Amino acid sequence: MNVLETFGLGVRYGQTWAVSDCTLAIPEGRIVALAGSNGAGKTTLLHCAVGLTEATCGTVGLLGDLPAGSLDALERIAFVAQDAPLYRHLSVNEMVEVAANLNRRFDRPFASARLRALDIPVKRRVGKLSGGQQAQLALTLALARHPHLLMLDEPLARLDPVARHDVMALVMTMAAEEGVSVVFSSHVVSELERVADYLVLMAQGRLQLVGPIEDILAEHTVLNGPADEAERVGEHLCVVHAEKAARRVQLLVRHDRPIETPIGWEVDAPSLDELVLAYLRDPSLVGRSGPVAVAATAAGELAQ
Amino acid sequence: MTTALEGGSSHLGYLEETSTRDAQRKLLRVAWLQHRGGCLALLVVFVAFVFAIVVERSRVDASYAAFVAGGCVGRQLVPGTCNTAALALGGQSTFTTIGIALSALPLLVGVFVGAPLVSREIESGTFRFAWTQATSRSRLVLATLGALAGGATVMAVVLGLVFGGWYAHVYDVVLTPLDSPWQATPFVTTWWLLPAWTVSALVLGAFLGTLIRRTVAAMAATAALVGGLIVAAHVVLPELLHVGASTARFKSEVGNMVLGTINSPPQPGWHVPPGSWLVRSWMTGPGGRVLDRSASVHVENALSTRTAASGDHWLAAHHVSFWVSYQPPGHFWMFQGVEGVVVLAVAALCVMATVCLLKRRAIA
Numbered sequence: 061m062n063v064l065e066t067f068g069l070g071v072r073y074g075q076t077w078a079v080s081d082c083t084l085a086i087p088e089g090r091i092v093a094l095a096g097s098n099g100a101g102k103t104t105l106l107h108c109a110v111g112l113t114e115a116t117c118g119t120v121g122l123l124g125d126l127p128a129g130s131l132d133a134l135e136r137i138a139f140v141a142q143d144a145p146l147y148r149h150l151s152v153n154e155m156v157e158v159a160a161n162l163n164r165r166f167d168r169p170f171a172s173a174r175l176r177a178l179d180i181p182v183k184r185r186v187g188k189l190s191g192g193q194q195a196q197l198a199l200t201l202a203l204a205r206h207p208h209l210l211m212l213d214e215p216l217a218r219l220d221p222v223a224r225h226d227v228m229a230l231v232m233t234m235a236a237e238e239g240v241s242v243v244f245s246s247h248v249v250s251e252l253e254r255v256a257d258y259l260v261l262m263a264q265g266r267l268q269l270v271g272p273i274e275d276i277l278a279e280h281t282v283l284n285g286p287a288d289e290a291e292r293v294g295e296h297l298c299v300v301h302a303e304k305a306a307r308r309v310q311l312l313v314r315h316d317r318p319i320e321t322p323i324g325w326e327v328d329a330p331s332l333d334e335l336v337l338a339y340l341r342d343p344s345l346v347g348r349s350g351p352v353a354v355a356a357t358a359a360g361e362l363a364q
Numbered sequence: 365m366t367t368a369l370e371g372g373s374s375h376l377g378y379l380e381e382t383s384t385r386d387a388q389r390k391l392l393r394v395a396w397l398q399h400r401g402g403c404l405a406l407l408v409v410f411v412a413f414v415f416a417i418v419v420e421r422s423r424v425d426a427s428y429a430a431f432v433a434g435g436c437v438g439r440q441l442v443p444g445t446c447n448t449a450a451l452a453l454g455g456q457s458t459f460t461t462i463g464i465a466l467s468a469l470p471l472l473v474g475v476f477v478g479a480p481l482v483s484r485e486i487e488s489g490t491f492r493f494a495w496t497q498a499t500s501r502s503r504l505v506l507a508t509l510g511a512l513a514g515g516a517t518v519m520a521v522v523l524g525l526v527f528g529g530w531y532a533h534v535y536d537v538v539l540t541p542l543d544s545p546w547q548a549t550p551f552v553t554t555w556w557l558l559p560a561w562t563v564s565a566l567v568l569g570a571f572l573g574t575l576i577r578r579t580v581a582a583m584a585a586t587a588a589l590v591g592g593l594i595v596a597a598h599v600v601l602p603e604l605l606h607v608g609a610s611t612a613r614f615k616s617e618v619g620n621m622v623l624g625t626i627n628s629p630p631q632p633g634w635h636v637p638p639g640s641w642l643v644r645s646w647m648t649g650p651g652g653r654v655l656d657r658s659a660s661v662h663v664e665n666a667l668s669t670r671t672a673a674s675g676d677h678w679l680a681a682h683h684v685s686f687w688v689s690y691q692p693p694g695h696f697w698m699f700q701g702v703e704g705v706v707v708l709a710v711a712a713l714c715v716m717a718t719v720c721l722l723k724r725r726a727i728a
Binding site for chain 2 (some may be wrong): 107110111112114131134135137138139141143145146147148149150154157158159160161162163164165198201205
């Protein structure tokens with residue numbers, strides 16, 4: 061079962077397409093890094109998935125074939141929005157009560173235990189909590205619903221390094237123990253690299269890379285060699301990014317099958333960070349479209 | 365209700381399973397937590413109104429004792445002691461002030477409770493929390509709106525009864541046209557129309573808030589629209605009162621009466637049922653022909669120098685009749701009902717439009 065599927069999804073605000081021609085299918089049980097630069101369309105895609113934004117064209121399905129925003133879907137997913145918007149005038153306890161009353165299934169003991177563990181004062185008003193505590197509270201309320209799919213929009217932005225680590229660890233634990241599928245959105249890839257096993261990369265509202273991180277990395281190679289041979293070597297390869305330094309050049313290439321190493325060149329495996337940065341530098345690149353293979357299209361666009 | 369999940373989910377610990385019956389109670393609890401500030405502010409306004417009315421009614425009761433002691437009950441009021449006492453008993457100025465303030469209650473509720481209901485949620489971003497829980501956004505907003513409308517209705521009904529009771533007390537006891545329930549302020553502050561307008565303003569504000577999505581702008585729009593509708597109702601009502609009006613033929617009282625549109629209560633001794641509302645007057649000459657303005661003025665001048673008996677004789681001799689159309693007191697609740705139903709129909713349309721907007725409109 062796919063936890064999130066889109067087909068030809070497009071969202072337009074006025075004359076601007078925030079998301080366009082977005083087709084993807086994320087299998088269940090994955091921890092997905094939804095990455096992209098600011099304004100890439102990550103939040104719009106998530107909002108579409110939870111029914112906060114209406115698609116201008118295309119379709120969005122959740123957990124099989126549940127329509128986005130439907131009550132059936134909302135009962136099985138949890139969403140933590142960017143900046144963790146909560147009712148600032150309520151106390152933490154009251155905020156938990158609101159969440160419990162708005163959901164048919166809510167694990168109060170879990171929420172209480174986690175808030176106690178985080179040392180969040182339950183009688184304090186939400187507005188008086190630090191940004192990190194508010195983010196932790198929002199995440200706690202989402203996790204207490206024990207969702208099948210957890211969607212987090214920039215969840216780590218307001219957390220200190222220790223809290224980031226703890227949140228990641230908790231989400232990993234929930235994913236491992238309960239089989240929760242998780243979609244993280246962030247423009248900081250390094251913080252997702254440790255936990256994610258699936259990548260959705262967006263730029264300017266379009267998908268650039270979709271698929272298991274392991275596969276994506278396997279399809280890319282870094283070639284180091286003399287700068288004056290770059291053009292000759294690159295002629296027969298899909299070069300995603302080239303970086304020259306003095307008389308050496310580093311080519312990031314994409315390939316469907318193992319490549320033959322040119323004489324005098326060194327081969328290296330790219331890090332996820334390197335790979336994502338290379339794609340983000342050129343939003344027109346489309347490398348991999350996930351389960352629905354469109355390699356020909358991708359290769360064609362790479363050749364451009 | 366808290367139950368342990370069975371089977372494979374047991375590792376999740378204890379999850380709350382909510383029955384449909386409990387769901388409504390829980391939504392009301394959410395509505396209270398979210399809007400208790402506004403509810404408490406309304407309660408303060410309510411208590412202030414009740415206090416003002418009760419205090420003034422006590423003063424009226426004291427004046428009534430003096431009125432009775434002066435032997436004024438049942439006597440026609442002419443300038444002098446009884447008339448002064450009657451005016452004091454009426455507490456006209458305070459009555460009018462409180463009445464006008466009370467007729468502004470729907471405006472207050474619409475602007476300060478209705479307009480921010482959805483717009484503040486959107487503006488502050490909390491809709492991204494509230495509308496992604498396992499409760500549909502329209503159900504959540506409807507439950508909140510219903511709870512607030514229920515509270516506002518109870519408040520407005522009580523205020524309408526207390527205020528109307530005061531009015532009835534003065535009017536029935538003094539038996540003078542100090543005021544009439546047909547006049548604009550008492551008409552819209554009855555136990556029926558006050559809550560109807562209040563609920564309508566509340567949902568109209570909520571609709572505009574959903575449409576505009578900005579709190580201050582929605583409050584301004586609600587103030588303009590609800591205020592405009594209240595004023596429009598005041599303007600339109602006298603025109604509507606022509607519908608279904610009864611007619612009566614008068615005699616020499618014509619000397620005390622305005623020709624054309626009247627819109628005032630009758631004076632004691634006039635030939636219409638007590639509690640009626642005079643709508644319009646006109647004169648007819650020989651053959652039932654309606655007299656024009658100049659002819660009517662001529663008749664008025666002729667009557668002004670005559671006594672009642674000779675005036676009647678003069679009218680008969682010249683085949684002139686004086687007619688008045690009026691709404692009998694029995695029609696009062698019919699008009700109340702019609703206006704109330706129209707206002708509540710607008711409220712129902714606003715609720716439907718709000719739900720449609722919530723369901724169809726992209727927010728983020």
